[in-house]
Structure formats: C-alpha cells, structure tokens
Amino acid sequence: MPRSKPLAALAMDVRAADAVLKPAVRRRLAEVVELTEPVLSDFTCQAAGRVLPQVELLITGWGCPPLDEAALARAPRLRAVAHTAGSVRGHLTPACWARGIEVSTAAAANAAPVAEYTLAMVLLANKRVLPVARAYQRQRSRTDWLFPDPQLGNYRRTVGIVSASLIGRRVIELLAAHDLRVLLYDPYVDAARAAELGAAKVELAELFASSDVVSVHTPLLPETRGLVSGELLALLRDGGTLINTARGAVVDQEALTKELLDGRVHAVLDVTEPEVLPAGHPLWDCENALLTPHLAGSQGNELDRLAELTLDEVRRWAAGEGFAHAVHPERKELLA
Structure with missing residues (x-):
C-alpha cells in the first residue's frame, strides 16, 4: 500500500x-x-x-x-x-x-539568543560591570555613589561588528535601540548595504582602532582562521572589550591572552580554542576575561x-x- x-x-x-x-x-x-x-x-x-x-x-x-x-x-x-x-x-x-x-x-532561530547575549555583554562591558563588581566585592565598601570615569557608560560609545552574518545583522538591529555608533567590517557588504543595516562600513584595522567594544560574528573558514590577529588586538583602545561568540580559532588566542594578562583590554569569550581550555590555562584566572561555556546559543x-x-x-x-x-x-x- x-x-x-x-x-x-x-x-x-x-x-x-x-x-x-x-x-x-x-x-x-x-x-x-x-x-x-x-x-x-x-x-x-x-x-x-x-x-x-x-x-x-x-x-x-x-x-x-x-x-x-x-x-x-x-x-x-x-x-x-x-x-x-x-x-x-x-x-x-x-x-x-x-x-x-x-x-x-534553524540558524535563524539559533541567532536570536546569540544576538541577545551579545547585546547584553556590549552594554555590560561599556558599563564596566565586571571590573566594578569585582572591585566592590574586594573592598566591600563604596567611597562614592557617582562614577565620573569618562570611559564608563554606553552613551555614544562605538561598537564594531566583525561580519554581517545572520547573527551579526541581528546584533546591529538590537543595537539600534541604544545611543551607540556601530561600525561594520564585512568584505561582502558594500557601504550602501551597511548603512541600510544601520552601520558604517570600515576596514578591519579602523574598526579595531575606533571601537570601544568589538564583537566577532564571522564564520570559521580557512581564510578567517586567526583573522583577529595580534596586530589588530594591539589597535583596540585601552580598556576596550573583545566579545567572541563565533569560533575560538577566529582569534589569535595567544596574542589576546597576553593583552588580557597585561590588563590593557577586556574580553568576553563564549568560545575558545580549544573548547574547553586546559585546566592550567591563564585565562581561567584572568580578571579581565569573562569565560562562558558556549552559553550564547540556544539553551x-x-x-x-x-x-x-x-x-x-x-x-x-x-x-x-x-x-x-x-x-x-x-x-x-x-x-x-
């Protein structure tokens, strides 16, 4: 039958x-x-x-x-x-x-929580939540309620998005609700299309040099392995933050680790190379790094x-x- x-x-x-x-x-x-x-x-x-x-x-x-x-x-x-x-x-x-x-x-469905995670981390990074919270826990006191540090806050900060992928585009959409300037690097997107998405198209070096937070959303391909090099990381502003929810191998992890241990920049790493890092890896105890276990995707x-x-x-x-x-x-x- x-x-x-x-x-x-x-x-x-x-x-x-x-x-x-x-x-x-x-x-x-x-x-x-x-x-x-x-x-x-x-x-x-x-x-x-x-x-x-x-x-x-x-x-x-x-x-x-x-x-x-x-x-x-x-x-x-x-x-x-x-x-x-x-x-x-x-x-x-x-x-x-x-x-x-x-x-x-179901990539479109999986993009939603990754973009939400990224938005949250961008806002928390510019607010300096992690270092301020750690200092507060150590001191167990507060000298003043006002934080006049001009590097703290989200007003008119610059966020760089690496790749207008499905997730990258959704992050740009979510960022539009905030007083932020958004830069985009994507070799497959021209300036007009970037503007339609809500970002200004720039080259990768300019993106790193100009951004307070850089968020990586590029797929891991042979040509993107190690794309975020030590040279680019050196361009990131003092106190800047790198967020990676893509793949660990897109970033030169050794160069990033050095920058983080020097205390110059911060990172939010939902992915590493390898996953999971060896037990003795210095990033586990690095105060400038927030590591999460591939949490950004659907859970x-x-x-x-x-x-x-x-x-x-x-x-x-x-x-x-x-x-x-x-x-x-x-x-x-x-x-x-």
Whole structure:
C-alpha cells in the first residue's frame, strides 16, 4: 500500500533529540511525516540499515554523523535534510550538494539568543560591570555613589561588528535601540548595504582602532582562521572589550591572552580554542576575561524555538512548498 506521508528519521545524538524534539513536538511532526524509530547517531548500524533505504527526509541535529557518500548510498530515496540547529558544515558533505538534496537550517532561530547575549555583554562591558563588581566585592565598601570615569557608560560609545552574518545583522538591529555608533567590517557588504543595516562600513584595522567594544560574528573558514590577529588586538583602545561568540580559532588566542594578562583590554569569550581550555590555562584566572561555556546559543527553553522553526519547515516541505530557511549550494563555502 502506498505511503500517505513521507518517511522521516531523526539523525543526531539521542540527548540532542530528547532536548530539542520533545514528545509533543514529535507528535506534531508525525501529523505531516511518518516518523521512524530509533534516533540515528550512526549511519553504519543495523537500525540505520533498516531505515535509510526508505527514508525521504532526515531531521538532523547536534551529533549527526557525516552524510558522506557511503551514508547516501544507503539512503537512495533521501530528498531533504531539515537541521534543528545552526551550522550544517559538520555533517553535510560535498556528496549532499552534488546529489541536489534540499537543506534547511534553524540558524535563524539559533541567532536570536546569540544576538541577545551579545547585546547584553556590549552594554555590560561599556558599563564596566565586571571590573566594578569585582572591585566592590574586594573592598566591600563604596567611597562614592557617582562614577565620573569618562570611559564608563554606553552613551555614544562605538561598537564594531566583525561580519554581517545572520547573527551579526541581528546584533546591529538590537543595537539600534541604544545611543551607540556601530561600525561594520564585512568584505561582502558594500557601504550602501551597511548603512541600510544601520552601520558604517570600515576596514578591519579602523574598526579595531575606533571601537570601544568589538564583537566577532564571522564564520570559521580557512581564510578567517586567526583573522583577529595580534596586530589588530594591539589597535583596540585601552580598556576596550573583545566579545567572541563565533569560533575560538577566529582569534589569535595567544596574542589576546597576553593583552588580557597585561590588563590593557577586556574580553568576553563564549568560545575558545580549544573548547574547553586546559585546566592550567591563564585565562581561567584572568580578571579581565569573562569565560562562558558556549552559553550564547540556544539553551534551556530556547531549544523550543529551534523545534518550532524545524516543525514549520517540515510542514512546508511535506506540503510541497519548499523550505523557507533553505541553505543554497552557492553559499555553502561561506557557512559557519
């Protein structure tokens, strides 16, 4: 008997599936696709051998194994991939693009909490919350309620955004509500488009030299590894702050560590190279650095946003409408 709904399988770490695609979401998915069991975290296992030959849609997530030629050979009917997280670089291979498989990603949903985290850290950095709070805790007293330091505060500060990525653009939008000047470096964006986004286009050296806070949002590509070099960090204003929510390897971490240990600048690092830093790394005890464990991306109830976007995408695809958040092959080299 012909199947009335497309056959779909979940391909990710089981823990990711349980966190993102809760039972209520899976029931809603089952209204538009025939959802198979179990969750596949290995395309070579016996269960995959039973499921893949018939599957038409893979709903992927963190921990999905690579969809290489061998895996695709086991899935001759596969037509689409709906990713419940952001980057697809970890599991989509050239073989996927060569076969013309449709791809969707929940990157737009994952961008929201990263941008919110960045906005919060920009405002806190200019307010000098971390060093002031630490000094207050040490002194356990306050000499005056007024802080006349001209370097403290958000009024007409300059924020530099490295890359008008999905997240970078959202950060610029959020910054527009505040009395801040925004600079943008992105070689793929011209001055007119930067102005439309709400920023002034500048070269990278000018951005670092002119900004009170620099926030990094560029994807990690061969040409962006070490992009934030020691030379650029040396241009950052005394007391300036670097925020990195992208990838640790985009920044010359050794040069940044030296600047931080010298006490000249500050940093908010949600990512490092490697993740996690070795136990004895000096950044752990550096007062000028705030380290968070890849917290900016979707966590807790923010995972539900990923599920909702993916559910909408699956519904569209099953209805023959195509993905609203499609990943286009011509952009694959620029993906995070």
